[in-house]
Amino acid sequence: MEGKLAARLDELLRSVSPVDEDAARDTQKRWDSLAKPLKSLGLLEKNVAKIAGIHGSSRVDLKKRALVAMCADNGVIEEGVTQTGSEVTAIVAENMAVGSTTVTVMAEAARTDVFPVDIGMATEGCLLEGVPKEEGELLSRTLLPRKVRRGTRNFAKGPAMTREEALRAVLVGIEIAGRLKAQGYDILATGEMGIGNTTTSSAVAAALLSQPVEQMTGKGAGLSDEGLQRKIKVIQEALENLKPDREDPMDILVKVGGYDIAGMTGLFLGGAIYRIPVLIDGFISSVAALLAMNLEPLSRDYMIASHVSKEPAGQLILDELGLKPMLCCEMCLGEGTGAVAALSVLDMGLTVYHRMATFDDMNVEQYQPL
Ligand SMILES: Cc1cc2ncn([C@H]3O[C@H](COP(=O)(O)O)[C@@H](O)[C@H]3O)c2cc1C
Numbered sequence: 436m437e438g439k440l441a442a443r444l445d446e447l448l449r450s451v452s453p454v455d456e457d458a459a460r461d462t463q464k465r466w467d468s469l470a471k472p473l474k475s476l477g478l479l480e481k482n483v484a485k486i487a488g489i490h491g492s493s494r495v496d497l498k499k500r501a502l503v504a505m506c507a508d509n510g511v512i513e514e515g516v517t518q519t520g521s522e523v524t525a526i527v528a529e530n531m532a533v534g535s536t537t538v539t540v541m542a543e544a545a546r547t548d549v550f551p552v553d554i555g556m557a558t559e560g561c562l563l564e565g566v567p568k569e570e571g572e573l574l575s576r577t578l579l580p581r582k583v584r585r586g587t588r589n590f591a592k593g594p595a596m597t598r599e600e601a602l603r604a605v606l607v608g609i610e611i612a613g614r615l616k617a618q619g620y621d622i623l624a625t626g627e628m629g630i631g632n633t634t635t636s637s638a639v640a641a642a643l644l645s646q647p648v649e650q651m652t653g654k655g656a657g658l659s660d661e662g663l664q665r666k667i668k669v670i671q672e673a674l675e676n677l678k679p680d681r682e683d684p685m686d687i688l689v690k691v692g693g694y695d696i697a698g699m700t701g702l703f704l705g706g707a708i709y710r711i712p713v714l715i716d717g718f719i720s721s722v723a724a725l726l727a728m729n730l731e732p733l734s735r736d737y738m739i740a741s742h743v744s745k746e747p748a749g750q751l752i753l754d755e756l757g758l759k760p761m762l763c764c765e766m767c768l769g770e771g772t773g774a775v776a777a778l779s780v781l782d783m784g785l786t787v788y789h790r791m792a793t794f795d796d797m798n799v800e801q802y803q804p805l
């Protein structure tokens with residue numbers, strides 16, 4: 436089975452092609468024609484042009500947007516690396532359907548549909564193979580059943596997942612990106628919910644970048660100083676014992692990752708496969724983006740960085756991706772909150788792009804820089 440899944444992923448990745456540079460260039464040309472100082476809306480201009488390149492058209496439209504929140508549990512929480520337990524993952528995931536979590540409230544303000552996905556929560560429920568895929572459209576505000584397993588194994592005791600499970604979770608992300616594109620969505624925002632997923636993210640980041648664990652690790656959703664030291668030690672020991680292969684991103688994901696990270700990696704790859712822009716959220720989401728870039732370098736051209744997480748490695752991961760964030764608000768919440776916040780800023784950029792007067796409209800000569 437693992438071989439079949441790996442072959443399917445390879446086949447999908449082979450279909451990735453570069454963005455449409457002409458559409459991006461035409462879009463920047465329109466920006467340059469607007470009656471304002473050249474390039475003065477900075478990343479708003481660049482990201483609208485980037486989206487044009489991805490959509491293949493300078494008539495950029497972001498009317499339909501979706502936030503996909505990958506929800507999963509992490510066996511490593513047995514080691515006391517979090518303040519709360521996996522019951523909180525379940526409560527917040529359920530509340531994503533009801534509309535009462537932070538991100539769902541923000542998403543409503545940003546006119547964004549929310550698709551929570553159970554990709555590996557510890558709750559009871561059928562596993563992925565046992566559930567027939569929904570016919571027709573995916574429904575927002577409904578917890579999508581895509582459970583790969585009831586939480587990962589504790590990576591302090593052995594690999595978090597099997598390669599087959601990792602591939603399944605990545606393919607779930609790709610499948611969802613493809614279906615939402617087919618449903619007419621113009622952009623995807625990534626989000627997650629999974630107690631313990633800053634531990635897995637720090638472990639993946641340390642392994643992928645060969646960086647010291649203490650520089651990659653923060654307090655997540657809230658830990659004492661003592662708890663943080665324990666978290667660092669658990670990650671250090673796991674990396675020493677499991678020795679994930681730096682040259683094999685899938686091996687890192689298998690040994691110290693999580694199903695939520697794998698699912699988001701799939702969303703980023705799906706963005707490149709189905710040509711739809713995908714917003715990176717905070718630390719956890721950016722680690723998934725980095726895995727995606729390592730699996731398929733072109734996928735980076737389909738990603739947009741929203742904000743810098745307050746977690747210590749937030750900026751470093753974005754630097755590694757070579758992407759600049761639109762916002763710096765000291766947020767460290769996850770769920771997709773930063774990605775949705777950035778959508779509102781992108782909207783403003785897009786309104787200017789479509790509505791603002793050009794130098795021609797005003798019968799004014801376009802000035803040239805002196
Ligand atoms: C009530 C609550 C709501 C959340 N919403 C997002 N997270 C965030 O915190 C978790 C990661 O932090 P750690 O690794 O320390 O567990 C993730 O679920 C992330 O989305 C939350 C955490 C809590 C407690």
Ligand SMILES: O=C(O)c1cccnc1
Nearest residue numbers: 717718719744767768769
């Ligand atoms: O930046 C994030 O994604 C983050 C940081 C801390 C807790 N949850 C999420």
